Amino acid sequence: MKPLTRSRRSLISAQGLVGFLILWEVSLRAGLLPGSLVPLPSSIPGVLWAELIDGIWFEVVLSSLSHYSVGVALGSLLGISVGVAAALVPRFDALHAWLARLLRPIPPLAWIPFAIIWFGVNPSAAAFIISIGVFWINYFASYSAVRAVDPGYNEVAIAFGQGHFLARLTKVSLPAAAPGILGGLRAGLGQGWMTVVAAELFGIPGIGQRMMEASGLLATDIVVVYMLTIAGLYALFDFIFMAIQRRILRWQP
Amino acid sequence: MATVSVAAPAVLHARDISLGFGDDTILAGVDLEVRPQEFVAVVGASGVGKSTLLRALTGLLPPQRGEVEIPRGEATDTRAWSMVFQAPRLFPWRRVRANVELGLEGLALSRAERRRRALEPLALVGLEEFAERWPSTLSGGQQQRVGIARALAVKPKVLFMDEPFSALDAITRRHLQGELADLRQRTEAAIVFVTHDIEEAVLLADRVMVLGGKRGDTPAGVIDVVEVDLPLTARREHAEFANRVQAIEHLIGPGPAAAAT
Ligand SMILES: Nc1ncnc2c1ncn2[C@@H]1O[C@H](COP(=O)(O)OP(=O)(O)OP(=O)(O)O)[C@@H](O)[C@H]1O
Ligand SMILES: [Mg+2]
Numbered sequence: 259m260k261p262l263t264r265s266r267r268s269l270i271s272a273q274g275l276v277g278f279l280i281l282w283e284v285s286l287r288a289g290l291l292p293g294s295l296v297p298l299p300s301s302i303p304g305v306l307w308a309e310l311i312d313g314i315w316f317e318v319v320l321s322s323l324s325h326y327s328v329g330v331a332l333g334s335l336l337g338i339s340v341g342v343a344a345a346l347v348p349r350f351d352a353l354h355a356w357l358a359r360l361l362r363p364i365p366p367l368a369w370i371p372f373a374i375i376w377f378g379v380n381p382s383a384a385a386f387i388i389s390i391g392v393f394w395i396n397y398f399a400s401y402s403a404v405r406a407v408d409p410g411y412n413e414v415a416i417a418f419g420q421g422h423f424l425a426r427l428t429k430v431s432l433p434a435a436a437p438g439i440l441g442g443l444r445a446g447l448g449q450g451w452m453t454v455v456a457a458e459l460f461g462i463p464g465i466g467q468r469m470m471e472a473s474g475l476l477a478t479d480i481v482v483v484y485m486l487t488i489a490g491l492y493a494l495f496d497f498i499f500m501a502i503q504r505r506i507l508r509w510q511p
Numbered sequence: 512m513a514t515v516s517v518a519a520p521a522v523l524h525a526r527d528i529s530l531g532f533g534d535d536t537i538l539a540g541v542d543l544e545v546r547p548q549e550f551v552a553v554v555g556a557s558g559v560g561k562s563t564l565l566r567a568l569t570g571l572l573p574p575q576r577g578e579v580e581i582p583r584g585e586a587t588d589t590r591a592w593s594m595v596f597q598a599p600r601l602f603p604w605r606r607v608r609a610n611v612e613l614g615l616e617g618l619a620l621s622r623a624e625r626r627r628r629a630l631e632p633l634a635l636v637g638l639e640e641f642a643e644r645w646p647s648t649l650s651g652g653q654q655q656r657v658g659i660a661r662a663l664a665v666k667p668k669v670l671f672m673d674e675p676f677s678a679l680d681a682i683t684r685r686h687l688q689g690e691l692a693d694l695r696q697r698t699e700a701a702i703v704f705v706t707h708d709i710e711e712a713v714l715l716a717d718r719v720m721v722l723g724g725k726r727g728d729t730p731a732g733v734i735d736v737v738e739v740d741l742p743l744t745a746r747r748e749h750a751e752f753a754n755r756v757q758a759i760e761h762l763i764g765p766g767p768a769a770a771a772t
Contacts, residue, residue, distance in 0.1 A: 410600050413571055417594045418614035418665070425617075433604040509604045511647035 297479035302486070305479040314468065319487060322454050322464035325381045329388025330450040334443055336389070337396025342439075344397075345404035346423075346431060358397075366391040366453050370460060384457040384464070391453045392446040399442020403435035437510070440503050447499060451492050520582070522547050522668040522701050523568065523592075528577030530560065530567040531730070536575060538564060538722065539730040543703075545669060550695055550702045552712035554759065555722030559731050561705040562597060564722070565671050568703065569594060581669055587619040590665040595672040599654040601646040607657050608633070608642040614665040632660035635694065652683040659691075663698060670700040674707065684711075691715060692743060709763075713739055713755045714746055721762045734762050 262270070279299045285291045286298055297305075309315040344351045344358075366387050373383035411430045415421060420429050432439070458466025465484050472480035523545040531537040538560035545551055555561050566572040568579050569592060581591045593614055601610045611629040620628065633639050636656040646654055655675060662670055676684040692715055695702060706712050712719045716739055725731035737759055741749050 410596070410598070411602065414596070414600050414602070414613070416571060417569065418661070419590055419617055420613065429613075429616075430602075433602070436604070509606075509645045509647070511603075511645075 294476060295478065297482050301479050302482055306483045306486075309480065309483055315483075315487070318463065318465050318468045318484075319491070321381070322458065322466070323491075325384040325388060325457070325462070325464065326450055326454045328381075329385040329454070330392050330446060332385065333389035333392025333450070334396050334446050337393040337442070337446070338400045338439060340393075341397040341400035341442075342404050342427075342431065342435075345401045346427065362394055367456055370457070373457075374460070379461050381462060384454070384462045387457040388450050388453045391449045395446045395449050396439075396442045399445065400435065400439045403438025403442070404431050406438065407431060407434040437507060440506065444496070444499055444503070447495050448492060451488055455488065520547075521545060522582065523703070524578075524580040525568060526577050526579075528567060528574040528579060529730070530563055530572065530574045536730045537725075538732065539576075540732045541577075542733070543568070543720065545701045545703060547668070548695075548699065548701055549718070550704065550716045552716035552719045553703065553705045553722060554707060554709055554712045554719055554763070555731070556763065557707055559722045559725065561707070561722065562673050565594070565673050565703070565705055569671060584668060588624075588666075589618070590614055590667055592669040592671060593662040593665045593667040595655075595658050595662045595670070595675045597673045597675070598678065599646075599651075599658040601654055601657055601661075603646050605646075606642070607638065607644050607646060607649070610646065610657060611661045611664050613661060618665070628664055628666075629660075632663035633657070635663065635697070636660045636690065652679050652687065655679060656687070656690075663694075663700070667700050670698075670702045672702060672704045674705055676711070677706070677708070688714060692746075696743070709756050709759050710747075713741075713752060713759065719759060721759055723763050737762070 282291075282296075283299050286293055286296060306315070340354075344354065369387055369390055370383075373386050377383040377386060407430065411434055412426060415426050415430050420426065454464065455466035455469065458464040459470055461467060465488060469481050469484050472478075472484075521544045523543065525541060525543040528541050529536050529539040530541075541564065543551070553561055553564065563572065567574040569581075570579065583591050601607075602613070605613070608626070608629050611633055612625050615625045615628055618625075630639060630642060633642055636659055638653060638656055638660065641649060641653065641657075646657065649657065655678070659672075659675065662672075676687050679687065688711060695715070704712070704715060709719075719737045719739060721734045721737065722731055723734050737755065739755055741751055741755070746752060
C-alpha cells in the first residue's frame with residue numbers, strides 16, 4: 259500500500275479521535291451505555307473549567323508535579339550513575355550483580371509500606387516510590403548502552419592520550435552511549451507518571467488523591483478530567499524532552 | 512630517506528618481542544628499529560598478526576615477551592606516537608575539527624593553538640573546509656583522511672598506520688597513496704605502515720618488513736627485511752619497481768590459500 263503523506267496521516271488520526279468521541283457521546287445519549295458509570299464527553303470541558311476556577315486543578319497538579327520531578331530527577335540521576343559505573347567497573351558490576359537481580363523484580367508499589375514507615379504519609383514517600391521505578395529503567399538503559407559502546411573508540415582514546423578513566427568516561431562512554439541513556443531517561447519520564455497516581459492513592463495530596471475522592475462520589479467526569487490532565491502533561495514533557503534530545507544528538511545522521 | 516643520518520637515535524626500539532592472545536603466540540622474535548623520518552612497511556598475509564604487531568608496538572596490547580621503547584622526548588605539545596586505524600574510527604559525536612583535536616587535549620596548548628594545530632593537518636589532507644562538518648556527512652575516503660589528520664595533529668615521532676587505505680576503492684586508494692608519498696616529505700614523523708598490498712609497500716617505504724612462516728603451532732615471524740632503495744619520485748615507473756615487488760612476493764610464498772590445496 260502507498261505510504262501516507264504526513265498531513266494526510268494527521269488528518270486521518272484526527273478523524274479517528276473525533277469519531278471515537280462522537281461514538282461515545284451518541285452511545286450514552288442513546289442509552290447504550292449507563293450514564294452513572296461513564297461521563298458524557300461533552301461535559302468534560304465544563305468540569306475542567308470548574309476545577310480550574312476553583313483552584314483545585316492547580317493545587318493538585320502542582321503537588322503531583324513536585325513529587326514527580328523530585329522522584330524522576332533522583333531516580334534518573336542514581337539510575338544513570340549506577341548503571342554507567344556498573345558497565346565501566348567490573349568489580350563494582352560483580353559486587354552488586356546479585357543484589358540488583360534480587361531487588362529488580364520488586365514492583366515500585368511494593369515499597370509503599372516502607373515508604374510510609376520511613377517517610378510517613380507525605381510527599382517524600384511518593385517521591386521515593388516514583389524514584390524506584392525510574393531508577394531501574396535508567397539503570398538498565400545506561401548499563402546496556404555503555405556496554406554496547408564499540409571498544410574501538412576506547413582504543414582511539416588511549417592512542418590519543420585520553421586513556422585515563424575520567425577522560426574515557428566523558429569523551430567516549432557518555433557521548434557514545436548518549437542515545438541509549440536518553441532513551442532510558444525518556445522512558446523514565448513516562449514511567450514516573452504511572453507511579454505518581456498510584457503513589458498518591460494512599461493519601462498523599464495530588465492528582466491521584468483527587469481522582470480517588472471523585473470516584474468515591476461517582477464523579478466520573480472529574481476522574482476523566484484528571485486522566486486527560488496526566489495525558490496532557492505527559493505529552494508536554496515528552497515534547498520538551500524530544501526537543502532537547504534532538505539538540506544533544508544532532509550529530510546523528 | 513636518504514638525508515637521514517645513520518647515527519640519529521632511533522625513535523622506536525623493539526627487541527625480540529612476541530605477541531598473541533592468552534597463551535597463544537601468533538608472532539614471535541620481532542626486532543625493529545626505526546630511525547627518524549624513516550618509512551617502514553610491514554607486509555604479510557591476512558591474519559598473520561600485522562594489526563596485533565602495531566598494538567604491541569604501541570602498548571595498546573602489551574607484548575608477551577620482549578620490550579618496546581618509544582622515547583618520549585621533552586616536548587609538552589606533541590605526542591611520541593599516534594595511529595591511523597584500519598577503519599577511520601572517528602567519534603561521530605564530534606565535528607571533524609574536534610575529532611582532529613582529540614590528541615591535542617591535555618597537551619600544553621591554548622584553545623587557539625589547538626584550533627590552529629587541528630586546521631593545519633586538515634588543510635594538508637585537503638579537508639579544511641570540512642572542519643565544522645559531522646563525520647557522518649563525509650565519504651569513506653574523506654573520513655580516512657580525517658583519521659590521518661587526527662594522527663598528524665599531535666606531531667608524532669612515530670606514526671603507525673594500519674592498512675589505512677584497504678577499505679577504499681582503487682581510485683581513492685591511488686590518490687591517497689600519492690598524497691602520503693607527498694606527505695612523508697613534509698612531516699617529521701617516522702612511519703610504520705601496515706599493508707597486505709606489496710606494491711603499496713614498495714611504492715611508499717624505505718624498508719619492507721615481511722612477516723610470515725607460520726606452520727602449525729609455530730608462530731609467524733619476520734621472514735626478511737627488504738631495502739627498497741629507489742627514488743621516491745616516479746617510483747612506480749622505475750625499472751626496478753616490479754623486481755622489488757616480485758622479490759617480496761617470492762619471500763611470502765604461495766600463501767595459505769595455495770598451501771591448503
Ligand atoms: N582479540 C583477539 N583475540 C584472539 N585472537 C585474536 C584477536 N584479535 C586477533 N586475533 C587473532 O590474531 C591473529 C592476527 O590478527 P591480526 O588482526 O593482527 O591480523 P592482520 O595481519 O592484521 O590481518 P588483516 O590483514 O586481515 O588485518 C589472527 O589469527 C586473529 O584471529
Ligand atoms: Mg589487520
